[in-house]
Amino acid sequence: MRWLRAFGEVVRSGLTIEETRLEPLLALRTAAGVAIVIGSALWLASPAYAASAALGAYSAGGATFQRTWRPRKVIALGAGAGLALSTFVGYLAAGRLVTFLPLLAVWAFAAGMAWAVGSTAGIVAATTVGSMLVTVTLPTSVGRALEHAGVIALGGVAQAVLISLFPIRRWGAHRDALADALAAVADYARRLRHDPTAPFDPEPLMTARDAAAVTPSQARTRPSVLHGPRGLAERIRPVVAALADPDVGAPAEGPGRDRARELLDTAADVLDAAARSIRRGTPAEVPPGSVDVLRVDEEHEVLEGPARQAAERLVELLGEALEIAGSGGARGKTPTPPGPAGAQLLMRPTMFRLLPVVIRAVRRELRRDSPVFRHAVRLAAVATLGYLIASRLPLGHGYWAPIASVMVMRPDFHRTYARAVARLAGTVAGVALATGMVRALGPDAHVFGALAVVSVGLSYTLIRTGYAYSQCFTAAYVVFLLGMGGQAWEQTVRERVVLTLLGGALAMLAYVVFPAWETPKLAGRLADWLAANGRYAAAVLRSHAEPTREHRADMRRALLASREARAAWQEAYDRARQEPVRPRGLTSREAEEAQEALKGFGRAAMLMESHVPRTDSPFVPEAERFAEALEADTAQAAVDVREHRNPDWARVEEALNGWEDAAGNRNPVVRQEAELQKRALEDLATAVSRTPLERDVGSAREEQRMRAAVAAEGDESGPAHRGG
Secondary structure, three states: HHHHHHHHHHHHOOOOOOOOOOHHHHHHHHHHHHHHHHHHHHHHHHHHHHHHHHHHHHHHHHHHOOOOOOHHHHHHHHHHHHHHHHHHHHHHHHHOHHHHHHHHHHHHHHHHHHOOOOOHHHHHHHHHHHHHHHOOOOOHHHHHHHHHHHHHHHHHHHHHHHHHHHHOOOOOHHHHHHHHHHHHHHHHHHHHHHHHOOOOHHHHHHHHHHEEEEEEEEHOOOOOOOOOOOOOHHHHHHHHHHHOOOOOOOOOHHHHHHHHHHHHHHHHHHHHHHHHHHHOOOOOOOOOOHHHHOOOOOOOOOOHHHHHHHHHHHHHHHHHHHHHHHOOOOOOOOOOOOOOOOOOOOOOOOOHHHHHHHHHHHHHHHOOOOEEEHHHHHHHHHHHHHHHHHHOOOOOOOOOOHHHHHOOOOOOOOHHHHHHHHHHHHHHHHHHHHHHHEEEEEEEOHHHHHHHHHHHHHHHOOOOOOOOHHHHHHHHHHHHHHHHOEEEEEHHHHHHHHHHHHHHHHHHHHHHHHHOHHHHHHHHHHHHHHHHHHHHHHHHHHHHHOOOOHHHHHHHHHHEEEHHHHHHHHHHHHHHOOOOOOOOOOOOOHHHHHHHHHHHHHHHHHHHHOOOOOOOOOOOHHEEEEEEEHHHHHHHHHHHHHHOOOOOHHHHHHHHHHHHHOOOOOHHHHHHHHHHHHHHHHHHHHHHHHOHHHHHHHHHHHHHHHHHHHHHHHHHHHHHHHHH
């Protein structure tokens, strides 16, 4: 993608209105927290203290809107404490650039590395950098600095207290994640009616699993309806795929296909009803005819063989879904999933035990090629440079430039540029709006405070519809807040626009100077996904060869690793398509075709998983030999893909031929699914293989680059030798 086209995409993305469900009650509660601290500070102290309190309440409230599975009052308290600490430490180093700039650089670098833990941690950490920048101009002594830090922390406490007193949709995010997983499987079942090989995006299942991890305190209060349905969605997905597939399930045409479509449609209706029940916490009505469709008549059932087995298994699983849909999430009415008690909970570390996890995550990202590390370096450089440049300009409030940079910068190119455009557009609109209102109403601290609270409420309401629209009211809020603190709003208008433009330009320039492009890494991401899929397919085959509890556990772990590798590839692939960088290693066409081939390979393994026998079933030794060949060939092929060599499937072909020649083939369905896997691997080889001419051209270009590098080294060393 060329730079001009990429920038056009950035502008469209930054100004796009996202269609999402607004949450006005949450926005009202958070805005009330800001109003309480502003009103209390104006009544008991001064406008300057009110400005500090509003900063803490606003930032802590904004942190609670980030997607996180921890209690939101904990997020508010953590954000308030971080803001207070950065405020106080920033003041201790303020006054001299020689002390403040190194502190700012270190703090900004640490905030950038917080992205190793997750997006919520990264965004909250960025707000602490902004707090350090904006509050160093307020206090006049160490004691006053402690007072302002305490007031900022009280803003976070106020938000946490309101969350505890007025809970809105407790466990709402967890309910939505689980309902989305069931709805995704329902949509998959409907698409299978018309396209038996329709793809499935596992992201809703991954999100539901992440939401299912709880701390010990959360485990004691989690609604019972959130315990079992996630595993139900996981088990239904391969069954509906096996039923719809014409190779191993229902026939392509005839009464069997009509019966399969009927079952798939009913499965979608039942899963949608269960999703509504979980999302709303009320009993859901299932269409009356669903129960009749789910009866498998021994005499008149048209499905036979593996298709009938899949239908019977689907009916059994949908029976559990009907119980969930009828319970409405009432405590004690939801069926508990089978298995040992310890396996029912996915444990999340508490806040006190999170430190070792954070240290390990940050340590993994401390390498030059890590996007998080490069983001941290950019953040530290831009924050210090922006502050230094703005302090030399004949403008007040110079901290707005580095704040704009810090708040728009993200580890990837597209989001950084899109947020920079959105912030500039929102700032201009918000400042213009605030200017008009101030001219009409006149300066007054209480009026400014009321307008700031209204702006906060609108900013929170629109926070998920697009950064530009939320930023519009955030800019107005800052203008009103500074006006309440006694600042001249006439200067504020011009300064805010100019310095926001400077900060956004620095953020965009930093990504050009020190980028973290995903395009050159596509081959490595593809290789990781291939190797993970190979291990998953081999684990499924071993469960067929010897169906034991240990092999089932290995299969589950391999499936989760395969999903993580696929998610990493998808994220890198989506980012690479938006980058103004020429393809390296994999062209756009090769990447797209390889992606489709690996999706087919994973789907074949999923179909095989749906037919895994019980523990008392006979062994299939041919499956074990094919698993060893498959794992070895995919591991070697992953190395070949990284090094741009053509993959080879000699072991897989040999093992498959041996399986076909083996006497007494006990499971022909598994043999057919193994054939599907081989076809998918052949499609992958076709997608990434190079012709002799392409290999010769690539070798010639590599040789030219080496000669140029050697010549450059000779030019650099020549003068040194002559001068010596």
